[in-house]
Amino acid sequence: MKSNSTLHILNKAPEHPRHKTCTQALTPSDTLVLIENGVLSVAGNHLDAPCKLYVLKADTDARGLEASSEDITTINYDELVQLTTKHAKIISW
Numbered sequence: 001m002k003s004n005s006t007l008h009i010l011n012k013a014p015e016h017p018r019h020k021t022c023t024q025a026l027t028p029s030d031t032l033v034l035i036e037n038g039v040l041s042v043a044g045n046h047l048d049a050p051c052k053l054y055v056l057k058a059d060t061d062a063r064g065l066e067a068s069s070e071d072i073t074t075i076n077y078d079e080l081v082q083l084t085t086k087h088a089k090i091i092s093w
Contacts, residue, residue, distance in 0.1 A: 002086060002087060002088040003029075003086055003087050004088060005029040005031060005089075006027075006030045006031070006090070007031045007033065008022055008030060008031065008032045008091050009033045009090065009092045009093065010032060010034055010035070010038040010041075011034075011036035011037060011038045011093065013037040013038070014040055014044070014047070018093050026050055027050065027051065029051065031051060031053075031087065032051055032052070033055070033080060034053070034054070034055045034059075035056045038059075039056065039059045039063060039065055042067055042068055042069075043068075052073075053071060053073070054074070055073075055074055055075070056077070056080060057074045060074065
């Protein structure tokens, strides 16, 4: 069964305008996955997401980062695909 919430996939660095637009659009029922340069948000606490937050392990590893909070779940590509199948709406930023 698909969720009515939105899956947001953010690949923009914190200084990119779309990063701010995405984070302002989040609601508590949404899910946010940080990929590519989006994972840089976890390095400097540039993100205060009101929703469930995931980071893609391949991208944090490539940048020498770790999820710095227990509120952040690290996932692999298979788990990202699973998240996409559970949400009716997906927005890539």
